[in-house]
Amino acid sequence: MNTSLNEVAFSYERRRRKSRPADLTLILKQVKLDIPSGEMLAVAGKSGSGKSTFMQLIKGFLKPTFGQILLENTDPYGAKRPELFDRVGFIFQYPEHQLFSSTVEEDIAFGLRQSPYTPEEKQAKVKRAMESVGLDYETFASRSPFELSGGEKRRVAIAGVVVLEPELIILDEPTAGLDYPSRTALFEMLHGLNAEQGTTILWVSHQLEEILEHASRVLVLKEGDFIADGPPRQVLSDRSLLGAMGWELPAALALAELLAETHGVSLDRPWDLREVVPELIRLCGRKQPSAKGESPWLQ
Ligand SMILES: Nc1ncnc2c1ncn2[C@@H]1O[C@H](COP(=O)(O)OP(=O)(O)OP(=O)(O)O)[C@@H](O)[C@H]1O
Incomplete structure (x- = not known):
């Protein structure tokens, strides 16, 4: 309607x-x-x-x-x-x-x-x-x-x-x-x-x-x-809207900015934390999850 x-x-x-x-x-x-x-x-x-x-x-x-x-x-x-x-x-x-x-x-x-x-x-x-x-x-x-x-x-x-x-x-x-x-x-x-x-x-x-x-x-x-x-x-x-409303930057964007500042990593405006995770895994030198979905943190 x-x-x-x-x-x-x-x-x-x-x-x-x-x-x-x-x-x-x-x-x-x-x-x-x-x-x-x-x-x-x-x-x-x-x-x-x-x-x-x-x-x-x-x-x-x-x-x-x-x-x-x-x-x-x-x-x-x-x-x-x-x-x-x-x-x-x-x-x-x-x-x-x-x-x-x-x-x-x-x-x-x-x-x-x-x-x-x-x-x-x-x-x-x-x-x-x-x-x-x-x-x-x-x-x-x-x-x-x-x-x-x-x-x-x-x-x-x-x-x-x-x-x-x-x-x-x-x-x-x-x-x-x-x-x-x-x-x-x-x-x-x-x-x-x-x-x-x-x-x-x-x-x-x-x-x-x-x-x-x-x-x-x-x-x-x-x-x-x-x-x-x-x-x-x-x-x-x-950003001016977020400031006017007193809202924090969405978590994925904030994390991407931190990665850029601290590690010089440039991510293409991630909106979802799942989009940032592969980059974090790469930086930690860990393997990506396998096709079976095993957690990389447990390897
Ligand atoms: N029945 C009412 N009589 C007089 N003023 C009211 C009444 N209901 C709400 N208001 C006033 O209208 C304004 C907007 O209220 P409203 O409940 O629409 O806001 P809201 O954005 O839904 O707030 P919240 O997120 O706290 O629920 C407030 O200043 C409130 O005090």
């Missing part, structure tokens, strides 16, 4: 008739933005910069004070079509805190309770949603969500949104509090939804490495303005 913000400004203050943007404290400042269908879009910015407000406007939890949100070129408010917001799924931070049913299946099916589907159709949808988040139906459907691991609980909570087949999914720091394997699995799942169902994924992230690895585009928000927008490799190599 194509999503646009047309000069959207937002204030939590009450707007009086005839008030202008300059009369109010704006949390989002006349933002113009297009989010074409199918993007993996990360939003970064300091605490209080307006990320959550931005996401809630797209979901329809908040209404623009000025300007318009367009979903498939339609303003849901102007066209009196609030149901367009149902095509946007919203996953809060720590969504597992909102699980409440006694079984995984009931929890995921909760959003379908008002729908016209038969019980069999609902079960098929739940099963499909569970598969798309990597939860085996036979293993998990009848278990209590409260007995699962943190990563599994989060998958159940996400399946409860995926079952509604949203075209755009918004996630607020989806990897917060997860260990490395759970983070990797979560992104595999999001990439799967994006590639197989064309779902647009928009998520808030505070981790540059995560953005570099998973996003097709990154938006940087500062005090209600998008100050950068583009491919992560381009945006996150801008």
Whole structure:
């Protein structure tokens, strides 16, 4: 689903008739933005910069004070079509805190309770949603969500949104509090939804490495303005931007710079630590890993 913000400004203050943007404290400042269908879009910015407000406007939890949100070129408010917001799924931070049913299946099916589907159709949808988040139906459907691991609980909570087949999914720091394997699995799942169902994924992230690895585009928000927008490799190599945001250089670039300074090694802008490792191995005089994947450190 194509999503646009047309000069959207937002204030939590009450707007009086005839008030202008300059009369109010704006949390989002006349933002113009297009989010074409199918993007993996990360939003970064300091605490209080307006990320959550931005996401809630797209979901329809908040209404623009000025300007318009367009979903498939339609303003849901102007066209009196609030149901367009149902095509946007919203996953809060720590969504597992909102699980409440006694079984995984009931929890995921909760959003379908008002729908016209038969019980069999609902079960098929739940099963499909569970598969798309990597939860085996036979293993998990009848278990209590409260007995699962943190990563599994989060998958159940996400399946409860995926079952509604949203075209755009918004996630607020989806990897917060997860260990490395759970983070990797979560992104595999999001990439799967994006590639197989064309779902647009928009998520808030505070981790540059995560953005570099998973996003097709990154938006940087500062005090209600998008100050950068583009491919992560381009945006996150801008030193003045990194300085303005108080962000460290991504680890692979920092390591490459250190190698250049200390050993005169020149690497071609590595973005991933895996791209730096072969050079480190060479400098240490160790062999490269064999085709079988043996660790060079153990030889
Ligand atoms: N309900 C509210 N009423 C009034 N002001 C609010 C409300 N919610 C947020 N704000 C203010 O709006 C600004 C932006 O908040 P927002 O939650 O959108 O930022 P954020 O970038 O998501 O922050 P964080 O990373 O800490 O979650 C902050 O100054 C905040 O205090």
